[in-house]
Amino acid sequence: MTTSQSAKPRVAVTLGDPAGIGPELVARLLADPGTTAAADIVLISDERELADAQADAGVEFSYGGPREPRLHDNGAARPGAFERKIATEAGGRWAMSNLRVALEMADAGDVDAIVFAPLNKSSLHLAGMREKDELRWFETILGAEAYTCELNVLPTIWTARVTSHVSIAEVADGITRENVLGAGRLLHTVLRDSGIAAPRIGVCALNPHAGESGRFGRHEIDVIAPAVAELRTEGVDAAGPFPSDTIFLRRDEFDGVLTMYHDQGQIAMKLLGFDGGVTMAGGLRVPICTPAHGTAFDLVGRRTASTGSIRNAFGLAARIGARRAARNSTVRHSA
Numbered sequence: 001m002t003t004s005q006s007a008k009p010r011v012a013v014t015l016g017d018p019a020g021i022g023p024e025l026v027a028r029l030l031a032d033p034g035t036t037a038a039a040d041i042v043l044i045s046d047e048r049e050l051a052d053a054q055a056d057a058g059v060e061f062s063y064g065g066p067r068e069p070r071l072h073d074n075g076a077a078r079p080g081a082f083e084r085k086i087a088t089e090a091g092g093r094w095a096m097s098n099l100r101v102a103l104e105m106a107d108a109g110d111v112d113a114i115v116f117a118p119l120n121k122s123s124l125h126l127a128g129m130r131e132k133d134e135l136r137w138f139e140t141i142l143g144a145e146a147y148t149c150e151l152n153v154l155p156t157i158w159t160a161r162v163t164s165h166v167s168i169a170e171v172a173d174g175i176t177r178e179n180v181l182g183a184g185r186l187l188h189t190v191l192r193d194s195g196i197a198a199p200r201i202g203v204c205a206l207n208p209h210a211g212e213s214g215r216f217g218r219h220e221i222d223v224i225a226p227a228v229a230e231l232r233t234e235g236v237d238a239a240g241p242f243p244s245d246t247i248f249l250r251r252d253e254f255d256g257v258l259t260m261y262h263d264q265g266q267i268a269m270k271l272l273g274f275d276g277g278v279t280m281a282g283g284l285r286v287p288i289c290t291p292a293h294g295t296a297f298d299l300v301g302r303r304t305a306s307t308g309s310i311r312n313a314f315g316l317a318a319r320i321g322a323r324r325a326a327r328n329s330t331v332r333h334s335a
Contacts, residue, residue, distance in 0.1 A: 002008060003110070003148070006036065006095065006251045008039050008040050008264070008318075008322070009039050009040070009112040009113060009318050009321035009322040009325055010040045010041075010042065010110070010111045010112045010113075010321070011039040011040070011041055011042070011111060011112065011113045011114070011115055011317055011318055011321060012041075012042045012044055012072075012102040012105055012106065012111040012113070012114045012115070012117070012200065013026060013041055013042070013043050013044070013049055013069070013114075013115050013314075014032075014043075014044045014045065014095070014098040014099055014102055014114075014115075014116040014117065015045055015053060015098070015117050016093045016095055016117030016118045016119055016290075016295065017089060017091050017092065017097070017117075017118065017119050017120045017123050017295050018049065018052075018082040018084075018091050018094055018298065019082060019083060019084050019085060019086055019087065019091045019120065019123065019300070020085075020117075020118055020120060020294070020295025020296060020297055020300060021055035021117075021118065021295060021296045021300055021305045022117025022118050022295065022301050023049065023052060023056050023057075023117070023120075023304060024056040024057040024300075024303065025117055025118075025291070025305060025307055025310045026053055026117050026310065027050075027053040027056065027057035027059055027061065028057045028059055028307050029105050029310050029311060029314060030043075030060040030061040030063075030069060031057070031060065031061045032113075032311075033190055034129060035267070035311075035314060036067065036068060036069060038314075038318050039069070039113075039314075039318040039321075040070075040105075040314070042069070042070050042071035042072050042105065042110075042111055043063060043069050043071050043072065043100075044072050044074055044097045044099075044101045044102045044105075045068065045071065045072075045073075045074065046071075046073050046078065046100060047071065047072065050063065050071070050194075054309065056300075056301065056303075057303065059301070072101065072105075074091075074097050074098050074100075074101045075097075075101070076093075076098075076284050077090070078094070078095075079094070079248075080109070082094065084297075084300050085297040085298075086297065086300070087120045087122035087123040087126065087320070088123055088126065089123070089126040089127050090127075091120070091123045091127075092119075092122075092123030092124045092125070092126050092127030092129070093127040093128075095116075095119055095120075095123065095124070095127075096124060096127055096129065096137075097117075098117055099114075099134075100141060101112045102116070103138060103141045103142060103286075104141075106142075106285070106286035106288075107141075107142055107286075111286070111321075112286070112287075112321035112324065112325040113286060113288070113289070113317035113318060113320060114219065114286060114287070114288045114289070114317065114319030114321065115288075115289050115290065115314050115317045116288070116289075116290050117290070117291070117301075117310065118217065118290065118291055118293060118295045118296070119134055119178050119290070119295070120294065120295045121133065121134075121178060124137075128138065132165045132166075132234075133164070133165045134152075134279045134281075135148060135150055135164075138211045138281055138284060138288060141261070142187055142284055142285060142286075142290035144283065144284055144285070145285050146284075147182030147183070147185070147186055147283050148186070148278060148281065148282060148283030148284060149162070149164060149182070149183050149186060149282055149283060149284045150164050150174045150280070150281060150282065151167070151177075151186075151187065151190060151273055151276060151280045151281075152265060152266065152269050152278070152279055152280075152292055153278040153279075153280060153292075153312070153316060154269060154272055154273040154276060154277055155273070155276065155312070156251070157248075157254065157255070157256065157257065157269075157272070158187065158190075158194075158256040158257070159256065159257045159258070159259050159265035159266075159268075160181055160183045160184075160186060160187040160190075160192060160257075160258050160259070160282065161183065161258075161259050161260070161261065161262060161264075161265060162174065162175055162183045162206050162258065162259070162260050163260065163261045163262070164177070164181045164261075164262050165177065165262065166261075166262075168261070171206075171260065171261045172206065172219065174261075175206055175219050175223055175224070175230070175260055176223065177223050177226060177227050177230075180203075180223065180224055180227035180228075180258070181227050181230060181231065183237060183244065183258055184201060184204050184227065184228075184231045184238055184258055185231070185234070186282050186283050186292050187201055187237065187256045187258055187282070188201060188231075188237075188238075188256075190280070190282050190320070191255055192254050193320050193323055193324060194286075194316065194319060194320055194323075195319065195323070198237060199236075199255045199256055200238065200239075200248065200253065200255050200256075201231075201235050201237060201238045201239070201255070201256045201258055202238075202239055202240055202242055202247050202251075202253065202254040202257045202258070203224060203228050203238055203240030203241050203242065203243040203257075203258045203259070203319055204240065204241060204242060204243075204257065204258060204259045204264055204265075205219075205220050205240070205241035205242060205243055205260070206219040206220065206221060206224065206241075206245060206260045206261075207220065208243070208245075209243055210241050210242065210243045212286050213256075220241045224240070224241040224260075225240075225241060228240055228241065232315065238258075239254075240258075244259065244260075244264050248268040248272070251272075257263055270292070270319060271291070274292075274293065274329075275306040275308040275309060276308040276309055276312050277291070277292030277293070277309055278291065278292055278309060278312045278313045278316055279291070279292045279313075280316065282289045286321070286324075287317050287320040287321055287324065289313040289314070289317040290313055290331070291309030291310050291312075291313055292309055293309055309310065
């Protein structure tokens with residue numbers, strides 16, 4: 001069924017690293033009737049993983065019937081029971097095989113969005129992922145050519161990063177006019193896709209006190225401010241650069257904040273809303289969302305992990321997926 005024939009977006013869901021809390025979170029998400037009412041869900045998994053997930057969570061959910069999630073077996077050879085609470089090659093390989101199928105379905109137009117439960121980067125690298133993180137792996141699988149970056153989302157504020165998973169020593173070299181423009185444009189576009197008609201974006205400085213007129217560095221003068229000015233000529237409501245130690249105190253003035261490096265925004269976002277945060281892979285052909293927290297090996301089997309982030313990730317993916325699918329359908333019908 002195409003999205004134009006259905007009022008609901010099609011969302012692929014994977015259970016993340018089997019060693020962590022992902023299977024439990026997905027089971028609890030799917031046990032809520034409101035989840036299945038919001039989207040046509042395709043579970044990339046197998047029956048054993050779904051049974052284990054329900055046992056982890058102490059809940060039951062139905063799949064395979066009318067108006068229920070559909071199981072799409074990933075076709076991978078299961079290695080047996082997965083070791084829990086530890087990063088393993090087997091767990092990483094399983095998580096990647098599920099995600100690869102979801103990405104291929106998105107690339108073929110069979111789903112409008114993807115949600116994945118938390119991954120463990122050590123498991124992914126043990127399983128052979130050569131890229132620094134899953135976003136770069138997604139780029140490889142999808143053959144992405146446009147600017148991409150990781151976005152972090154709370155109900156009241158978004159952030160995007162000019163640099164992400166690089167060492168602090170490499171950050172300054174990554175703060176270029178082209179990268180600031182790319183991240184700013186992407187944040188503006190995704191905020192509009194989420195339903196904000198005229199996004200307001202605040203831009204962080206790189207240096208303390210925004211460089212203090214060049215005394216502590218010239219990135220603000222030579223790179224960031226000119227990029228902000230160019231964004232404004234393109235119709236992006238961007239302002240800055242502002243000192244990063246105060247910009248989040250002004251968050252009511254902005255819908256999104258463009259940060260220069262990973263922890264500049266992540267520390268603030270996790271303090272403001274750790275249990276509800278969402279990470280989105282921005283700039284790809286399909287919205288891909290996941291909880292902003294990790295696999296939480298210490299919480300496995302305790303049934304105490306919060307579902308706030310996975311619920312928000314699912315809601316955001318469904319909302320953006322529906323808007324993009326409707327727009328693509330309009331383009332196809334008008335061509």
